[in-house]
Amino acid sequence: MRPWPEAPGVLRTIARGRPIGVVTNCSTTLGEQAAALVPVDFATIATAERAGAYKPGPAPYRLALRELGLPADRVLFVAGSPFDLPGAAAVGMDVWWHDRAGMRAPEGAPEPVGRAGSLDPLLDVPGLRVP
Incomplete structure (x- = not known):
């Protein structure tokens, strides 16, 4: 497993100003191993194992929202x-x-709300980049 080449830089930039997390259908062990490949402090690694259900069911997404302490519209x-x-x-x-x-x-x-073949354009989303 390796992150996409731009992932560490993009995620570090975004994480400077807000909590970020991972929602994955992986086991907790595999999800944590994969997240550790990116040098970012994730506020949550919401796995299907921990949520008791797989995506696209709502439980993993709701677990992440709870652990981020944020409403879905934020x-x-x-x-x-x-x-x-x-x-x-x-x-x-x-x-x-x-x-x-x-x-x-x-x-x-x-x-x-957006779609691209790279994570780089995320940095152009209003409010995601912290100067």
Whole structure:
């Protein structure tokens, strides 16, 4: 496992001004191992194992929101999978899609607020970059 090349820098920049977390269908052990590859202090690593359910069901997303201590309307979820579009949106989060593979969204999925093949454009989202 290796993070995408731009991930450490982008996430470090965003984490300077706000808590960030991970929501994953991995086990807790694997989720923590993967998160440790990025030099960022994650406020939560919400795994399917800890939530007792898999994404795109609501439990993992809700676990992350609880642990971040934020309401859904104050969180931007960065989706790495098209199936996170309906999952994260269903609990009230805006979703920005990191569509590195050029995938097709599931039928009826809500439109993401942004979409790119790299994480770099996240730094242009108003409020995410801290000077």
